[in-house]
Every structure is written in C-alpha cells, then in structure tokens.
Amino acid sequence: MNMPGIVGSGVYLPYYRIKLSDIAEAWNRNIKIAGEKTVPAPDETPLTMGRNAADNAISHAGIPSEDIGAVYFCSNSSMIEGSYAQDIAIAIGTKPSVTIADLHGSPRSFTIAVQMCLDAINSKRIEYGLVVGADILVGGLGTSAGDAGSEYVSAAGAGAIILGNKEIIAEFEAIASYMTGIKERWRSFEDKFPRLGDGRFIRDKGYINHVIQAGKSLLSKINCEISEINHVILQQPHAQWVRRALGKLGIPRDQIKARLAAPGIHINKFGDLGAACLPVALTEVLEKGQPGEKILTISYGAGGSDAISWNIKDPVNTKRSQAVSIEKFLKHKEYVNYTTHLKYNKVISQFV
C-alpha cells in the first residue's frame, strides 16, 4: 500500500524582530543573551499568517485547491469561538463540502491534525488535506530568560503542510505517542499571559520526558538508531530544553552543536512558534533535504507528545522551484525596540 505523505509545505514569518538582549536591557537584567525572535506586525493575526502560509504550501504542492478535502487550523492563540479554518478554506478556494476543524490549546494540535488528515486520506475520504499551524504567543512581562513561555521566547509565525498520496516529497513512515496529562502550561479566559508550572520540573517531567518517551518508542517501532536519522526536529519551547532533549535522545555531545545549527532548529532565529514550530521546521528541512533521508518530528504540548518519522522522496528536488523560500523571511527583517514589541503584541495601547 502506498503511504501518504507531505506533498507541499509553506511558511509565513513576520517582518519584525527583536533582539533578546533588548528585552534583557528593558528589564535591567545583567545577562548576556544572543538570539532574536519574531514580532508580529499590528495587523497580523494567526489567521492572516496562517492563510499566507497556506497559499505558499499550495503553490509548493502544485495542486488545485478544490482538491483539498480537509482544512485543519491549529493554534494556541486563535479565537476561542469562531473558526479560522473555515476562513482559510474559503480564502484558498476549496469546495463547500470540505471538512474543517480548529484545534486549540496546545502546539501538539499540529501533529494531532496531521494524524486526522492521514487517517482521512488512508480511508479515501479525501484526496488532500491542509494542516495549518499559526500562533502569536505573548509571554508574561518581566519573565525570566530561563523559562519557556517567557518574553524571551514567545514569538509569532505560521506554517502549513499539504498531505496527500501523489507526488509526495516526504512519505509518512510511522507514529508513536506518549501522554501523561502533566499540566505544565495553561491559560484561562481571564489570563492575558500563559501560566507555567515549576521551571525545572515541567522541563524534565514535562517536555523532556514526553519527547524522549515518544521519540524512543518510535525509533524502536521503525527499528532505527537516532544516529540514522538525518533530521531531528523537536518542538522548540526553549533553546536549552531542545539542547538537553537532543542529548537525552542519544545524540553524542560533540554532535549536538551541529544538530542545533541544522535546518529545522530555529528557536534562536524565530523564537517559540507554538503550533507553527513543526510545519516551519519541516519546511526548512524539506528545502535542503535529499531523497532517501529520514526526518523525525516530535511535538509536545498539554502533557503529550507525538513522534512521526518521514522519508524524503524524489519529487523534493523538482518541487523546490515552486516553493517560496524561507530565505525570503530570513533576509528581510527590521528590528524593533522593546516598547514597539509590546505595542505590536497588543500588550500596551494608546490612551484614548
């Protein structure tokens, strides 16, 4: 049986950036911190970014948008009631019979939506499915640079992938999930910023435990060593967490630096993109990856992880010319200061 897979992917990242050292300076923190993160423009929303990423994915896939039978929108920061998936479906021009769903509350929603799409394709209910991940994450003011969910990591962006059975650039291989129900991060209706559990506890018992359990379970399922995986992509809530998880997955210490600089690890360039992290990372990898290489993606959120393995296929090279390169979003950027970052994230507004 032909396995379904990714037929196209696309990203959208904001033009504005802030240097992490500028955030530290605003709070008089005497720390040396490298890196930067994206800042959404005031007229960017998860919907607008998600739609732009979806357009780029469709152009990369080279398929008619009427053939897309399912649109899933994944986000931590979209509307609580009301659907962005339906707006994207209308915008790209699907048929009215399309299945739509908005998945909220966790970056893991992206890999859940991927599974929903793969199931629908395998059952021949749909030909192609579009999964969009888009987030504008805003960290609590004055939070520590060492914490996930802080101002230093919370960023904005969108990514989209199209799954199908024809002209596949990355074939789905296997999936393994792991869930304990740990509550590491939450936000109620009244909360402006996410609330986080105890730093090191949620890092070790939450993120790292789940990522490792799901990852190792998948590796044993496909009978593979971590050294045989060409591209390891993890959920990226914090650079130090990713570094630690790569080590625990079995990557030798002398190779971790290279893995952190490889395509697909973007926490120091873009920040924590939430539900957009994995589709953006997959797009980065598929821009450089070659047929025969293997990709491991591991999501994390809301006390659970999904690990998915993919095999890159031949059309990856021929379809490259149809893609809007991620280089476009790396090359064109403008730095803003801390106050503008707050204004653009709608944390402060003009008195009227």
Add this chain to the structure above:
Amino acid sequence: MSTPPLYRDIAQNLKFEGLKCKSCGYVAYPEYHRICLKCGAIDQWEKVKLSRTGTVHTYIVSYYLPPEFETPLPLAIVDLDPPGGRIYAISTETKHEDMKVGLRVEVDFREIYHKDGLSVPSFKFKPLRE
C-alpha cells in the same frame, strides 16, 4: 457588528479574485458590474485569480487616522501584474519616505480592522521583498 455585509464581502475580503471581461480583457476588482467599464460588453465576465505583485500607480500619505492605525500611513492605487486589475489599498510595513510612483509592491493578507472582538482581514500592499 452587522453580519450581512460581512457575509456579502467574504469573497472580496478573503479571496484575491477579480472578474475578467471575456470581450476585452479588462479586469474588475472588487466591484461586480454587469456592464464592462471599458468595452460595454454585458455579462461577459469570468473569475480570475489576481496577481499578488504589482506597481504603484499613484499614492497619498494619510497623517490623521483613528489610533489603531500607525501614521503616517501610505495608501495607493496599485496596478497588478498580469492578468491585471487595479486595487486601492492600505499599505503595511511601508515607510512613507520610501513611497514613489512605480514602486514594486506585493499584496499581503492582513487585518483591516477589528470590531466587537472580530478581526476582519483583507488585502494590503507592502514593498516587494524577493
């Protein structure tokens, strides 16, 4: 927030589609007219996907706007690349001193306004970034 105009404008706000006259090739956006403004043909329209790139035909810079807009804000008439069409649009991420007739621009999907907690997105232009 009134629902009927929002519903009527869904296609205009979300899709970037125009109507092309089968008789003379004129592209109308966003309004629907039965009669072609250029050649007078009646009901000779076909839907056409508009190009997301174009050139500034003319522009103004607006200095006094409600607080949700960052001013000075350039607004322009943009001639789209083939199949053509002309749009009147707000800019985004555009410095007013960079505006000029002939500036190459790209069309981006952005929030136009929000009211009663609902964000209404449509199309804005910004300098072409390749």
